[in-house]
Amino acid sequence: MKQFFLKIFTWWNSQTFGTQVWTALYGEFVGEDENGNRYYRTKGGKIDPTLGFERRWVIYNGYAEASTITADWHGWMHHTVDVPPTELNYKPREWEKPHRANLTGTAGAYRPSGSMLASGRRPKATGDYQAWTPGQ
Known part of the structure; x- marks a missing residue:
C-alpha cells in the first residue's frame, strides 16, 4: 500500500x-545500467510528430537524480548517439x-x-588584500 501512495504522490x-x-x-525497454536505471524509448523507435525524433526516458532505481546516469547512457539519452550502449x-x-x-x-x-x-578553522587573512574605497 505504501508503494501505491508513493507512486501517486x-x-x-x-x-x-x-x-x-x-x-x-x-x-520499449532498451537496457539497464550498472546503477539499476532502466532506459526506454517509444515502441519501434517511432518518431514523435511533435518533437521530430523518438522519445527516450529513464526510470531511476530509487531517488530520481539525473547525475546517476552514466556517460555511455547520457549520450544516448541526449540523442548524441543513435545506438544504445x-x-x-x-x-x-x-x-x-x-x-x-x-x-x-x-x-560528501x-x-x-x-x-x-569545511571542517576545521578558516585560515587567517594573509594581508595581501587592500579594500577598494571610492575616489582612489
Missing part, C-alpha cells in the same frame, strides 16, 4: 503512476574515470579549505 521516487502507465502502453558493447577507455553521482548538498560534497562549511 511523489515524482522523485523512481517513477510516478502516470509514467508507469505511459511506459506500459508506449514504451547495449548494442555497441561500450567499453570505457583506460583514461576514463568511473562514474560518480553529484554529491552537492550532501555530507566537496568543501575547500576556505569554506565556512
Whole structure:
C-alpha cells in the first residue's frame, strides 16, 4: 500500500503512476545500467510528430537524480548517439574515470579549505588584500 501512495504522490521516487502507465502502453525497454536505471524509448523507435525524433526516458532505481546516469547512457539519452550502449558493447577507455553521482548538498560534497562549511578553522587573512574605497 505504501508503494501505491508513493507512486501517486511523489515524482522523485523512481517513477510516478502516470509514467508507469505511459511506459506500459508506449514504451520499449532498451537496457539497464550498472546503477539499476532502466532506459526506454517509444515502441519501434517511432518518431514523435511533435518533437521530430523518438522519445527516450529513464526510470531511476530509487531517488530520481539525473547525475546517476552514466556517460555511455547520457549520450544516448541526449540523442548524441543513435545506438544504445547495449548494442555497441561500450567499453570505457583506460583514461576514463568511473562514474560518480553529484554529491552537492550532501555530507560528501566537496568543501575547500576556505569554506565556512569545511571542517576545521578558516585560515587567517594573509594581508595581501587592500579594500577598494571610492575616489582612489
